[in-house]
Amino acid sequence: MRRFGLTSSDTMMLRYYEQMNDPATSPSCQQDAHLNVVRGFKSIEEAESNAVRSLDQEARIPAGAPKAEWSKLRHQMHPDSEEGNGKPPLNTCYHENPMNRVPKMQHEIVLEDETPSSDGTQQATVEEQQASTSSTVTNDRTGSKLNESPEADAHTCEWRVQSCMKHTIGTWNVRSMNHRKLEIVKQEMERIDIAILGVSELKWMGMGHFESGNYTIFYAGYEKLRRNGVALIVRSDVAKAIKSYNAKSERVISMRFNGRPINITIIQVYAPMANTEAEELERFYAEVQEEIDHTPKQDVLIIMGDWNATVGNREELGIVGRWGLGYRNEAGERLVQFCEANNLFIANTCFQQPKRRLYTWTSPNGQYRNQIDYIIGRRRWKSSILSAKTRPGSECGTDHKLLISEIKVKLKKNEKAITMPKYNFSNIPEQYKGQIRNRFEALNLVDGEPEERWSEARDIIREECKKTTPLGKRRERPQWMDEETLKKRLKTEGKQKETKTREQQGWSWKQGSTWKF
Incomplete structure (x- = not known):
């Protein structure tokens, strides 16, 4: 075609008109031809812009420059080249004929409010190329830059969709909470990007919830004493997914979140200390057990808080990992038995961390350090917990360290159904x-x-x-079974029971005759 002075765009248009005017071409083939032309023009525009940029940079290098200068330029133009040789990668769009491109079958990336497109991920990649104006895109989490090639765009889009399913949760024994300490805790949550924080030893009276800035606090405590107390502090965007919460007692509070496809239940606890009476310890474990029993079996269950127990570094298969801290005490043995009975595992003993990321409590003189705060999960969803460690740099005037965990779940916003009132239009008033x-x-x-x-x-x-206009009367639904149908059903069941009893006793039945032995 170049002999007749036709460009690549002219060639594409000629092929496009041939396919569109051919009566033998099916509608699906015509649609594919249209999409290929659109992609081809975008690829040509990108190739032309790259060529102009290349000429512009080459013009900046004076004649007789050393080879190292030219090699550096080629590497800047093609950063995806192997071993830094400056050769352009073979998978760039301007080395491929856009008319001969065959869409590859890939896993589609579908957001919550979108439907899958017929062209898969490749169409989204072309749109991202058109929207981008720079040659690099910044990764929000790591701060590094990714090459903006089609493959890099698809990887970046997939990473962003998956990253929205990761949330950071935490638990912290604050040793009493006032207004000033609450502001410090909220600042730490914002700095570390914690979505849900469980608080132990709150020492607030009563039960309830309120909003404070960008967070909602759900708390439970004694009615007349400032002792014990637990709370859950939830970020406002995550609070939209709350289905329900239960302030069980001053030591146990639970919350259920609407997830996709599995709901999430989080229980915050504050266990009695080792020197308390046995009755109070039994009452605490009974309350936690009751909350577990009320949680659906398919939910992602996470129990976190100050357990006042040390499970130690002795491994228990499926329950305690190899990276615990210290030696197991009597309270730790009770906790391990509780986890074994409910098919649970202790998450912050299953990840290898330095010791400063393992201990959660420090004695007032700084001589003793222990691991007594735990994040516990259901073994069925063990892969949902990605990490568990403490944050030694977080301080709010307490001897406990902030324990955080990254979980991989997808929350779903609660949708409120809009119901319109039904009016009685059978007798419209004259005033209306x-x-x-x-x-x-x-x-x-x-x-x-x-x-x-x-x-x-x-x-x-x-x-x-x-x-x-007055509202219409609500139509009463008929009962699914009336009395007459119920009597017939009971009569039929009685006959079936009588027949079964006689057959067991050795009676035989012949059609058209009576029962015979």
């Missing part, structure tokens, strides 16, 4: 008719946009219906 007639006469239905006029008319009808 007069008000509608007067307000419609004053309404200018000729000038203006149709959508604005429709909105005004709709609002008038709704307002007058609400003022004057």
Whole structure:
């Protein structure tokens, strides 16, 4: 085609017109041809812009420059080249004929409010190439830069979709909470990007919840004493996924989140100390057991808090990992038995960390350090917990360290159903008719946009219906089984039971005759 002075875009258009005018071409082939032309033009524009940029950079290098300068330029132009030789990669779009490109079958990346496209991920990649203006894109989490090739764009888009399923949760014994300490805790949550934080030893009275800035606090404590107390501090965007919460007692509070496809239940606890009475310890474990029993078996269950127990570094298969701290005491043995009975595992003993990321409590003189705060999960969803460690740099005037964990779950916003009231239009009052007639006469239905006029008319009808028209009676649904059907059912069951009893006793039945032995 180049002999006749035709460019690559002209060639694409000729092939496109041939396929579109061919009666033998199916509609699906015509659609593919149209998409290929669109992709081809975008690829040509990108190749031309790269060529112009290359010429612009080459013009900046003076004649007779050393080879190292030219090699550096080629490496800048093609950073994806192997071993830094400056050769362009073979998978770049301007080395491939766009008309001969065959879409590859890939896993589609579908967001919550979108439907899968017929062209898979490749179409999204072309759109990202068109929207991007720079040659690099910054990774929000690591700060590194990724090459903006089609493959890099697909990888970046997939990473962003997956990263929205990761949330950081934590637990912290704050040793009493006041307004000033609450602000410090919220600042730490914002700095570390914690979505849900469980608080132990809150020492607040009563039960309830309130909003504070960008967070919602759900708390439970004694009615008349400032002792013990637990709370869950939830970020506002995560709070939209809350299904329910239960302030069980001053030591146990639970919350259930709406997830996709599995719901998440988080329980925050504060266990009694080792020198407390045995009855109080039994009551605490009974309350936690009751919350576990009320949690659906398919939920992702996480129990976290100050357990006042040391499980140590002795490994228990499926329950305690190899990276615990210290030696197991009597309370730790009780906790291990509790986890074994409920099919649970202790997460912060299953990840190898330096010791400063393992201990959660320090004695006042700094001489003793122990691991007594734990994040415990259901073994069925063990892969959902990606990490568990302490943050020694976080301080709020307590002898406990902040224990955080990264979980991989996908939360779903609760959708509120909009129900419109049903009015009784069988007997429309005269007041409604007069008000509608007067307000419609004053309404200018000729000038203006149709959508604005429709909105005004709709609002008038709704307002007058609400003022004057009575609501319709709610239709009662009939019972699914009436008395007559129930009697027939019981009579049939009685006959079946009688027949079965006689057969067991050795009776035989012949058609058209009576029972015979």
